[in-house]
Amino acid sequence: MELKLHEFDLPLKYKFGISRETRTVQKTVIAEVIQDGISGYGEAVANHKYYGFTVEKMFADLNGLQEDLKTRNLLEITPDALWSIYHPKLKANPFAQCALDMALWDLYGKLKGKKTWELWGLDASKRPVTDYTIGIDDIEVMKKKLLEFKDWPVFKIKLGTDHDMEIMQELRKVTEATLRIDANCAWTAEQTIEFSKTLKELDVEFIEQPLPAEDWEGMKKVYEKSVLPVIADESCVHEEDVDRCHGNFHGVNIKVVKCGGLTPALRMIRRARELEMKVMVGCMTESTVGISGIAQLMPLLDYVDADGPALLAKDIATGVTIDKGVVSYSDVPGNGVVLSGELN
Numbered sequence: 001m002e003l004k005l006h007e008f009d010l011p012l013k014y015k016f017g018i019s020r021e022t023r024t025v026q027k028t029v030i031a032e033v034i035q036d037g038i039s040g041y042g043e044a045v046a047n048h049k050y051y052g053f054t055v056e057k058m059f060a061d062l063n064g065l066q067e068d069l070k071t072r073n074l075l076e077i078t079p080d081a082l083w084s085i086y087h088p089k090l091k092a093n094p095f096a097q098c099a100l101d102m103a104l105w106d107l108y109g110k111l112k113g114k115k116t117w118e119l120w121g122l123d124a125s126k127r128p129v130t131d132y133t134i135g136i137d138d139i140e141v142m143k144k145k146l147l148e149f150k151d152w153p154v155f156k157i158k159l160g161t162d163h164d165m166e167i168m169q170e171l172r173k174v175t176e177a178t179l180r181i182d183a184n185c186a187w188t189a190e191q192t193i194e195f196s197k198t199l200k201e202l203d204v205e206f207i208e209q210p211l212p213a214e215d216w217e218g219m220k221k222v223y224e225k226s227v228l229p230v231i232a233d234e235s236c237v238h239e240e241d242v243d244r245c246h247g248n249f250h251g252v253n254i255k256v257v258k259c260g261g262l263t264p265a266l267r268m269i270r271r272a273r274e275l276e277m278k279v280m281v282g283c284m285t286e287s288t289v290g291i292s293g294i295a296q297l298m299p300l301l302d303y304v305d306a307d308g309p310a311l312l313a314k315d316i317a318t319g320v321t322i323d324k325g326v327v328s329y330s331d332v333p334g335n336g337v338v339l340s341g342e343l344n
């Protein structure tokens with residue numbers, strides 16, 4: 001196989017605010033693996049500020065595998081076997097490993113003429129709708145965004161201001177859709193327990209990552225006293241974190257870039273189910289390349305946050321399509337990705 005790496009600056013439709021930053025552009029890396037003239041694509045967004053993975057670091061780590069990849073034939077070895085072989089080299093850079101692993105699954109499916117979810121033996125007839133994420137902004141702007149996407153059945157509202165309950169009360173006035181919230185580590189245990197009562201009255205579905213990632217003592221209290229379910233995100237990064245979250249969260253939000261790709265995400269989902277936890281898979285503002293990979297996991301999930309392409313002003317590929325929260329697979333096998341090669 002041959003490996004080519006591409007870099008894009010994905011322009012966001014609106015500036016996107018969460019508790020710790022606001023962005024207008026998302027830098028991203030696309031890995032392309034090629035065999036027999038067929039290309040498979042995977043994606044990992046750069047996240048310098050919180051997780052520390054830059055485009056340059058991903059390029060450097062993936063380029064270190066060029067020689068070995070040339071000796072591999074994807075009709076003789078599976079993507080999950082290659083994941084294990086490359087893991088020692090990419091352990092410190094799960095974002096890079098995700099881009100490669102996702103590209104290998106896309107190519108593997110294309111070579112076999114089957115969709116990736118089919119290769120995993122899944123039944124794709126049942127899958128959750130994706131939420132649409134509303135970033136932190138002035139309340140009027142948040143309301144406007146919600147009304148612009150008013151046909152979507154589920155919204156994820158980013159919180160972490162000094163007036164979070166006011167935001168939710170105002171948003172609830174303009175929609176009857178399902179609302180879930182994500183505080184991105186901004187609250188204390190006491191605030192979360194108190195806020196959960198107000199949020200329950202506002203018919204909120206669950207609270208994602210209220211406390212800082214390592215505040216396990218606080219999470220224990222929240223787990224016991226919150227009147228709404230609590231889902232881990234920043235506290236659930238690597239495979240072993242699923243066990244740590246058990247008894248501290250009601251569920252986990254798995255991000256493929258953080259754990260190192262679709263291969264470990266499948267294992268994490270399986271483990272969370274064994275522990276009888278709720279399972280969500282989330283995105284990091286990926287383009288259609290990354291979302292098409294993530295979408296292969298949907299038949300296994302309770303919740304999905306796969307709205308990346310809907311947040312972009314321009315996309316770089318075709319693959320899954322999203323219509324009012326319903327994610328549909330393309331007719332192309334693998335993850336179904338066709339890269340257009342430029343922003344369009």
Ligand SMILES: [Mg+2]
Pocket residue numbers: 182184208209233234253282
């Ligand atoms: Mg989150």
